[in-house]
Amino acid sequence: MTAMTAPEPGVEAPNVLRERAIALLRRFGRFVRTQPVGALGLVLVILILVIAIFGEWMVRTDPNALSPAFQEGPSTEHWFGTDNNGRDYYSRMMSGGRPTIALAVIGVIFGFIGGTFFGVVSAWAKGWVDLLFQRIVDSFLALPGIILALFLVTVLGRDTLDLIIVLTLLVIPPTIRVARSVALSLLNEPYIEAAYAMGARTPRVLGRHLLPNLLPPVAVLITTSIGSLLLISAGLSFLGLGVQPPTPEWGNLLNESRGEILYAPHLAIFPGIAISLAVFGVNLFGDAIRDVWDPRLRSL
């Protein structure tokens, strides 16, 4: 900036950015005011994410380090007490969030990508391909989530990669269904026809014209399914079919506590609260997002 010249595009940018930031803050403020329960959910979600991401560094000792302190209650030295091997329960709780949450989040992301892809293909292909896809989806949806998860664990196994595939396969069928129905209505829009008329090829029409309009509603609906995915991932570990001890994970911590609960109830209470708050927070936040996006979706 040497002399007073005509304002360059770059000079204006900070103002635009500031206005955008203010607008975003306003929208956020409105979200908090109109959806106070959703805001509480958001606080819980952030808390849970902090534990999932930074929990490994929030520990006070090695979560697997043994000590002579047998089933001690909470104290200043061991905030959440110790378990039957004298391991610091606070440290185990802090590092036990990541497996559950990471599995659920990764499952939702992969399932979202896969489900959207197949849903769009199914809607676009029409005819017998669509019909076949839908019947396959139906047959997956014919099973309650946890039963399907148990079956897939039997077939695939219990390693981390297996569990990711299991959770992904749980998300794909409902996502296909939602993505297909949204895509079917969007394919009738004039702008799709216009894009074809201008000579665009199918991949471009689907990728550049259909997808940007399809993703938001599908994403909003899938957000509401993270809660049940968290439940299934913690539930599998609780049944001894997910993350295996000694790796701490909230579900298997709760399961391990069952034998000792009479002498050390804190071992059950902490993971119980953690799982409940995680599911609760995600559900509240997801519902609020859905209501803000489109109140009509409430019945879905």
Place this chain on the structure above:
Amino acid sequence: MTAYIVRRLVAVPVVLFILSIAVFFMVDAIPGDIVAAKLENSYTPARAEALRAHLGLDRPVIVQYGDWLGGIFQGDFGNSLWNDRPIRNELWDRLPVTLELGLMTLLMSTMFGVGAGIIAGVRQNKIEDHVLRFVTTFGLAIPVFVSATLVVGLPPVFTDWSVKFGYVDFLEDPFANLGQVAIPAAVGALAFSSILLRLTRVQVLEAMRQDYVRTARAKGLLGFTVIWRHVLKNAMIPVVTVIGLSLGGMISGSVFLEQIFSLPGLGRYIVNSVNQSDYPAVQAFVLLAGVLFTLVNLIIDLTYTVFDPRIRYS
């Protein structure tokens, strides 16, 4: 509407056929040799060959599938890999426990959920409404395996009372049996009745705003009569649907509840079978669950068209 019913009726066998293919061939694709695992230390090529022939594993896989599916139509689900007992007997022995648990859960959650939901709706924004909605928050937030663990674990710490383990058969001691199943059923009902309560409340609120309710009041009918005849009759249709759809939830709930309360039902059997890699047992259970779930959904969808004449499916 006839077209809709026909379409639904045709779709069901197709869906179940695809499910049976998935269930059979996905298990078939699992790496590892069942014969080798069964023989363990006594493995010799000749014995393996004999056992393979005995189990019918030497035939083409498509023939095995046909055989398996044909057997199921005749009520033969094969034998457990774990103890060689027919899976049909294993399932049949455990069915009553799960059925009892499921029915009791359903009964409790319907009584509490619908009853309290009507109260909450009629007394909107009064103290009853707030208290009940607050309670449902917990019912919705706490997963069933968490609440069940705490119900089993915490009372003995603070009181003399504790959950009794060791399943008592109904024919042996009906009261002990019912008392034993009632506690897990109540835990399951806590979650499901919360959903029912919220739904009933919203439906009642909506029905109370209708013109015909105002007319009924204007005619001078008693408050109770208005609620019973005019509000509830219309508010209950979606509630009935959700109660019907809860079957999936009952099956899922039984998996955790039977595990935690040590009830010898189907839910515990499937978890054990998964743990022991008892493939034929898992296949049979999953297929049966799918059949049951699909048929119940079909029945609900069809009765829905009867219940609510406004619905006209294209």
